[in-house]
Amino acid sequence: MERMRRNRSAGRLAAVLAAGLMLAAPWAQAQNFETYYGNQPWRDRGEDVKTVNFCPGGGSVTVGTRRSSDGQEQVLVTRANDSGVTDNPGLNTWQQAYPIAGSKLSNAFGVIELTGGRGFAVTGAVTVGDGSFVYVLQIDCKGYPRWTTLLDNLDPSHRATGYDLIEGGTTVSSTAGNGQIVVVGEEIDRNGRSFGRIARLDPAGNVIWDQDYDGGSDWPNLRFRAVTENLAGTGGYTDLVVAGSAWSGTARGGLMFRTDGGGAPVCSSVLATGQDHRDFHGLAALLSPNYQGETVLVGAASTLGGGNAQVYMARYSRLTCAPKVQSVWQDRAQASFTAFDVVEARTLDGRDGALAVVGTIAGTQGFLLAANHRDLLRYGGLGPRRFGDKFRESLYAIDRKRDRFILAGDTYGDWQGVGDAQDVYFVQVDPGLNTGCADPWEPAAVPVDLPYKQPLPHPIRIPEFRRVDTPLLQASDWGYACALDPPEGCPGLINNGIVQLGVSSTGYLNIECPNIDLSSGRYGTRLVGLRYMPTNGEASAPGAPCEGWGVANADPAAPVSGRTSRCAGTSNVSVVSFTYTPSTATSVVNVGNTFRVTHQYTPIAATSYLYRVDVKIDNIGRTPVNDLRYTRGIDYDIPPNTFSEYITMAGASPFLLAWNNNGFNSLDPLAANSGTSGPMTDFGPGDLGSHMDFRFGVLPVGASRSFVTFYGAAPTQTAALNALSIVGAGLYSFGQTNWDGVGGAGNTNPNPGTFGATTGAPATFMYGFKTQ
Secondary structure, X not given: OOEOOOOHHHHHHHHHHHHHHHHHOOOHXXXXXXXXXXXXXXXXXXXXXXXXXOOOOOOEEEEEEEEOOOOOEEEEEEEEOOOOOOOOHHHOOEEEEEOHHHOOEEEEEEEEEEHHHOEEEEEEEEEEOOEEEEEEEEEOOOOOEEXXXXXXXXXXXXXXXXXXXXXXXXXXXXXXXXXXXXXXXXXXXXXXXXXXXXXXXXXXXXXXXXEEEEOOOOOOEEEEXXXXXXXXXXXOEEEEEEEEEEEEOOEEEEEEEEEOOOOOEEEEEEEOOOOEEXXXXXXXXXXXXXXXXXXXXXXXXXXXOOOOXXXXXXXXXXXXXXXXXXEEEEOOOOOOEEEEEEEEEHHHOOOOOEEEEEEEEOOOEEEEEEEOOOOOOEOOOOOOEEEOXXXXXXXXXXXXXXXXXXXXXXXXXXXXXXXXXXXXXXEEEOOOOOOOOOEEOOOEEEEEOOOEEOOOOEEEEOOOEEEXXXXXXXXXXXXXXXXXXXXXXXXXXXXXXXXXXXXXXOOOEOEEOOOOOOOOOOOOOOEEOEEEOOOOEEOOOOOOOOOEEEEEEOOOOOOEEEEEEOOOEEEOEEEEEEEEOOOOEEEEEEEOOOEEEEEEEEEOOOOOOEEEEEEEEEEOOOOOEEEEEEEEEEEOOOOOOOOOEEEEEXXXXXXXXXXXXXXXXXXXXXOOOOOOEOOEEEEEEEOOEEEEEEEEEEEOOOOEEEEEEEEEEEOOHHHHHHHHHHXXXXXXXXXXXXXXXXXXXXXXXXXXXXXXXXXXXXXEEEEEEOOO
């Protein structure tokens, strides 16, 4: 998908068209895009983003600050629908600005949606008199102010800022909020000393308690940047956990601070070496079964004197402030990059899911990466992504929206070509972390183990607060930086009446199809990879869509490889052509200057349970390929009990080099593999897949190697075996569900059992390799 640079009228046309799509069909949330929001001549900056779950119309809300040429600053709130459209009241979307208390200097850093359809709460800083103050503004679902509370400082000349806020009681259930608002930030005195700040407000905006936190002589400066609610010793989600920084002298340490629900300190830890800066900017309370009650913090580590920053992450024990695991991520090109926010994605697979981390690379591009809970290193096959067109885009915030993620920051590029120097930048990505304009990125992650210190900040009560009025100002304008992906029509969606495939332009399975029904079973999706049409069961697209292929010359004297999938991205593969009909698709790509690879998908007259996939690899290079390799892999996610399946890998072929049941392995044939090696029968249950590496020997210059593979699904195991026999596929893998057979194929709360493994019902999904 090409980047889009629009003039003002073109941006308006895009809004009208997208609005029409939204009114016509309820599927827009299944698309990906990048947009910008903000008026010229204001310089607009995005700081936080949240999914809208309770206000009518859904979508997202983004908050930040706009600055005029004469130095005025106003809070900017943008509500968009699931296609990124704003400025349309009929779709419950709008952009509005708020000069807090009528001040000429007010900014915003945090936003939340309040439960019960009560609207949103925003925090930041407002300048009044000689000082600046933390405020909390509540607005309704249409953006109209309800109340504004200013929190007093220890001294009116101090400078205070609110950076993050939550609604109490929402950690476990998105409908269990108690209406109370907790806000965190900092207060800086006239000597430059910084105190951490936490306050709790009731649903009407009255302060329940408000405290500064003094780090004492060892850590005289504290900075609170983010807050969540997590398990307390009583077992309830009432403790507050704060991410930030603490420092004494010149070096800063990453701070994790825990209080009880009333703000009384419980514990804290500072991760510091004294030789560098370490800061935490974001955090997430973990709810995955294996990590429930723990907390992950993300930020950056950088050398003193302004050296390159590296992403720094730490996972903390439940009920304590003790770090359990730490990691550092390094950019291979030595660029400086920082993580600002993290969200847990528990339903990304059948295990613990992933941690989605967002941030900025050298102030020029935003990034998104997925990390494991266990070691805070790279998650499965999901490849990190870069966003932006090197117009100095940045990303600071992330939230989960059903089966995808939304990101927010700012762009310094003049996308409209009208002299608008800075806008809010908003991105919505698919389950593979993609938009049509995202770039693959390959940072390296390593474990670290820093010692920690355990200071205990002292609270100082601040009893006063003020109620003020906040006017509302209209603010509007937006456009697409990267257009909706995919366009209407689902290019590459093919079927033979029984088996439906979503074929991408580079030949892997799994494409977006926003106008299709959700697949059946748990965790339905509108992505299409390998779908059995009689039950609408999808086997490849739920969670991390990791089906794909790779090709390589494994000769150590001249190694070259390329691979492509929706979850790990495409490397060294470029599209030559892509053609399709309602029942066929053909992808032709080049892999560097060495290979041309063709994947042709066609129905089979002899059986409707299989699609034929003809693969042809041409040597278009100038030297022979002495060791031709091909890899095909799929992460099976078999409904109705998606993310829990039994795997069978059986048969033989003289070309098979290795096979295993890890669907998250790299599809680069030169990469190392993990998982249990085949053959196997009804292995599982678990979140498993099929990964096969083939070796074809020498491929001379100008020569080609062709072979035939299959993808398909059948109603029973017997029917699947018969179909494979008909086409001569003597090597194959099965994916069958962990299910007791009760409730039908569409069961969204299935019980586990062996019925699916023994019978193959409600569908057996398969990959085959022709050996006859």
